[in-house]
Amino acid sequence: MNRRDGYEDAIGLHKDVKTVKNMLLREDHPQQMFISILGESGVGKSTLIKAILRHRVVINQFEIIVGHDLPPDMTAEEILQEIYSRASSEGQCQLDEGIDITDKLRHILEKKRYLVVIGEISSKTILNCVRASLPEDNNASRVLLVLDSESEEVAWHANSMNKDGINGIHMLGRLDEKRSGELFCWRAFRKEVFDVKEDTSKYDNIVHDITGGYPLAIVLLAGLLRFKEKPGQWEAVLQQLRHGPGTRKEAQGVEGNKMSSTTQDNLSTRTTLERVFWESFEDLPNDLKSCFLYLVACPKNTSIDVDVIVRMWMAEGFIKPQSGKTMEELGYNFLKELALRCLVHIEKMNRMGKIELVSVHRSLYQFLYSEAREAGFIDVHGMHDIFVPPSEKDPSNDSQSRNHKGQNDLKFLPGSKFLRVISVRGLRIKELPSEIGDMVHLRYLAVTECEDLKELLFSIKGLLNLQTLDMRVTQVEEIHPSFWKIKTLRHVLADKLTLPASIKEELDELQTLWGVKPALEGEWDQGSCPLHKMTKLRTLYLHGFNQFKHGAALESALGKMSLLENLWLDGDEIPLCVFTAQSLRYLQTVWLGGTIKWPEAGYDVRKVRPNLVRLTVTVVMDSSEEVPQHIKDELHGILVVKVNDL
DSSP, X not given: OOOXXXXXXXXXXXXXXXXXXXXHHOTTOOSOEEEEEEEOTTSSXXXXXXXXXXXXXXXXXXXXXXXXXXXXXXXXXXXXXXXXXXXXXXXXOOOOXXXXXXXXXXXXXXXXXXXXXXXXXXXXXXXXXXXXXSOOOSSOOEEEEEEEGGGHHHHHHHHHTSGGGOOOEEEOOOOOHHHHHHHHHHHHSOGGGXXXXXXXXXXXXXXXXXXXXXXXXXXXXXXXXXXXXXXXXHHHHHHHHHHXXXXXXXXXXXXXXXXXXXXXXXXXXXHHHHHHHHHHHHTSOHHHHHHHHHGGGSOTTSOEEHHHHHHHHHHHTOSOOBTTBOHHHHHHHHHHHHHHTTSSEEEEEOTTSOEEEEEOOHHHHHHHHHHHHHTTSOOOOOGGGSOOOGGGSXXXXXXXXXXXXXXXXXXXXXXXXXXXXEEEESOBOSOOOGGGGGOTTOOEEEXXXXXXXXXXXXXXXXXTTOOEEEOTTBOOOOOOGGGGGXXXXXXXXXXXXXXXXXXXXXXXXOOEEEEEEOOSSXXXXXXXXXXXXXXXXXXXXXXXXXXXXXXXXXXXXXXXXXXXXEEEEEEEEEOTHHHHOGGGXXXXXXXXXXXXXXXXXXOOHHHHOTTOOEEEEEEETTSSOOOOHHHHHHTTTTEEEEEEOO
């Protein structure tokens, strides 16, 4: 049952992986080729694509690979911009903003063998625009489309673009009994259970009967049973789903004899999936159910940052304190349970095995959205739902007031004085409403990717319950000193926030301090260093420090941070204590920029840093800085050296 061919995550899809891989790599067709993966939503298309893109042979054959996880409902222009952005990050090439996107994309892809993977193109018109922007150099470049059954017309149109009558359509269907049972057992059992002691083939028939061979329904069923006892509870759930009533929310108003075959298949799929989903949803504990419903607040078809969503859960009061664990740890355990139940999909894990990004399948998202709305749990509104009074528009630039990339207005926020969470991203705002400073219930305030925002004008001392302040990718450098008196602070994230000269009271709850720097004037000493009041930190990113002004106090403060796990330091000189301080045994990831004081040869770094999994150092090209050979040898597999070309 354990596979060693690199397709561990594509259980039941191994033949499909090989078929599509061969289509991508066929040597007898050097012309550009469009390949379409066509199938029902949730039938395993994304799993198939991810397995293919991890295959070493595919990676080695293409110079540029652009992944498929594009946001939904994008225009042709937005798709091309996204492809260019991702391709340029690989090709390290940026052109003047005034150049047309088609020319920019052609420039970066020309003479290179590329693989562009695009999901859910909604029309032939958009596909034509994409094709016209991709160069054809007869070097076996490929465009891989991921399409739902409703977009079959787009797939056939793409197929007509291939020369010599080459067929580029791969239909992805449901699983048969054997493969249904294989996928179910892989997800429901722990790996060590796969031995001769139990005949798992007995589940093939009943699993296929319940799910119809629909992969998403199979993994949901497996995730549900992982939290049930065998054999009694397993048998009860399986029999109930096999012979029980229909879905919790039956489809209404559609007569079967008036439906097309595609519509009938889609309704059958939805009915099957919905029945299993609601069984799994109702099995969730109440606290976890609230956390799961809250994911509707995140945009559909996007990756969800685990740290961010856990902080939001905390702010909303979904996570109750327990002795011996932080609320962050409890929230992360909630997230892990959702992943084990297959209600969320793990997108990324770090080197320590911690989940960093997750996503909700769009079919499940729709069920979740419906439940959240009907239960009055949450309302989700788009930008077009926000009313902007005519008096607030600029009459000289009416188009800008209709464009979300123009200046945005947040004056509607103070009307909700009981908000606990405010999260604003990517808006062109120069200031926040001053009334936010009076929102005493606010626990989470994130204003990110707002590059015009330079300062917080309101008095922040009124935010007595604030837990998280996130100002990354803004121009904010100063904040009122009273901010550092908020005892409930747990996470402060910025890019270049100036620390106060000193802090009088302990910030016992503070776990994250990211993107901060010392003030230009003044020095730190043992009595004034603000870091001395932040001894419970788990993550610290400090830059702009000077060894003469801040070095001794910084070393002293680090010596007290026994819980620190992630450390980023960027200054003129990195202190030796990063490698030698006995208190920093929990360190897992370290990033260093500056002249580094290395331990002497013979010093056992691994002994005092037993949890270290990644050490990244930056050196300037053509400088005399070099990592000592004994460090390279001792930290082989952990050390990463990056060169900055100044």
